[in-house]
Amino acid sequence: MTKASPLVFGRHTGHEQVVFCHDAGSGLRAIIALHSTALGPGLGGTRFYPYESEDAALEDVLHLSRGMTYKNALAGLDHGGGKAVVIGDPELDKSETLLRAYGRFVESLGGRYITACDVGTYVADMDVVARESRWVTGRSPAEGGAGDSSVLTAFGVFQGMRAVAERLWDGTSLAGQRVGIAGVGKVGSKLTGLLLDEGASVVATDVSEHAIDQLRAAHPQVDVVGDTTELLGAGIDVYAPCALGGALDDDTMTLLTDGRVAAVCGGANNQLAHAGIEKSLDDAGVLYAPDYVVNSGGVIQVADELHGFSFDRAKAKATKIFDTTREIFQLAAEDGVPPAVAADRLAERRIAAVSRLRDVYLGR
Template sequence: MASDPRDPAAAADLTDLAALSGHEQVVFCTDAATGLRAVIALHSTALGPGLGGTRFHPYPSMAAALGDALRLSRAMSYKNALAGLDHGGGKAVILGDPATDKTPELLRAYGRFVESLGGRYVTACDVGTYVADMDVVAEETRWATGRSPERGGAGDSSELTALGVFQGMRAAAQHVWGEPTLAGRRVGIAGVGKVGSRLADRLLDDGAEVVVTDVDAAAVARVTGRHPEVGTAPDAATLAAQDLDVFSPNALGAALDDTTVDALRARVVCGGANNQLAHAGTAARLAGRGIVYTPDFLVNAGGVIQVSDELHGFDMERAAGRTRAIFDSTLEVLRAAEAEGTTPAEAADRLAERRMAAGGRTPWLPSTT
């Protein structure tokens, strides 16, 4: 039976979980008038205000929502550190079905909770929330990014996310094949939504051969309609087993489970999906098969770079310049992993932890000025 957060013993258990996770602050938000139930988790503010999106999802319990918020906010600390941003990690989750429970009144109530933190947490879009939602949240707080251009924001972040993944892939190509290009390489993209489709465009411009798949046939049709030369696969498992140079997961998390890893024939894995590794041993399993994995939280940071830039008056060229620097940081991580005899995931964690411990940019991070 799921624990009831109104029960004192259950609440103590949740508090213990927060303490064990190493988070600075966890805020439980409720508003009876709108039905809002949310959790805001701040993992670290060592580098600056915690930055991370708001996820709207029908969690089965408050404990499940809390666990997701803690996991996601910790990941944001590492992502922001590796991106060279002066931000710590934060994340919020709203309990409910966004299709039926999301209302302007609820979003405004949530915005008031964000505002009450005085800038310690900066929010943006995530699963279940969109640019239009951030416009509503911003009616109640100064600390909402990912807004529409009409409201002073940068709008959709998929273009810069795709740019960052492409730069990470170029760095992996440099590391594996000695040249920072995918020209002549066969790349399989699993998931061609907004990020995956833009990534396909960039790869084709670079001279790559591209094969795609998606659970949404219309998404595949949009890509092949623009690029008839693009190949297709019936599903991600079939695509992963093909003769590829690069496998690129760009849909749901946990794409790299044991079965998929064992079937992979690609030398490189690089994609925009979050939390690609199904379990803690997956990174070592990839390395054991000689497959170079570019950590997802490193290469998909273009979106968070964009929303961070929005706080300073969004400038596309400035944000794109910072995103292109993902090439340098990815190459640094891959070289560090090789030199230390560890996995890229472990090397990326260490570099992020070094910067968080120092409280500022470390020498390995590329200049963004």
């Protein structure tokens, strides 16, 4: 008899709350995970994805929500970590009724969780969810929102790459460097444009033919290859995973080393497939810009929406991703640890310092 995997408590992830949401009429099967509200309400997107099992969906939402705790902390936001996943194929299962049912579950948490777009959900979807809940960001400008958050996500990754360039090549420009982008959807396509404008060359891959067709139409000078194996062997200087998580595993490590890739800096969440990969990257001399640091431009954008959105204000905050990434590289060098460890320490330091202030009684 096979031993069942632990549901939540046995995983020892430190989550405060995990909510399973089901509405049979619409077919909604969703999980909302709140990792920490030490800095404020949990903020993080809703992922709509055809998970092979409930256990796989739970595993993903637990990882993603924990990552949001650290991402929001290092982005300087007064928000904790939260995330949601909807189980299903967004092309087949998404409907107004399902999204509104989901919105009612978000509303039921009373503001402890604030949602936004993620893989499989879009601005138009958030407008529908917002018909049932106040706690929704990433809405359209017509509905008082900020619109597509991938704009500043890509911009933030670009700022992280500038810090990589400074660390490796004594200058913040990517001009003359070759960047390999895996996943040219919402974020990857915008990152491509920024890099080309900077004078870098780009080689790309994506499992979606539609995404590749759109990329070729917009940027015909980009080299397109069949898969990630080809991408990592294409003589690139920087590898930018911009699709789903787990992009950095043991097999990828071999390819990175064989291809002599100098750095990893991309928009995907949870890039490290398992513990120890960060040390393998460091030992191999591959500079890793922690994903939750460099891809925080999107959450900076949607958080700003809560205060009456200003693109210029949000972009100014996202520009600081360069400074944060640079600080992490410096701390890593001083402490003799991988950048991922240095980033965790910096985030935990802020969480501890700010949450301690909650012990001060304000008289209400």
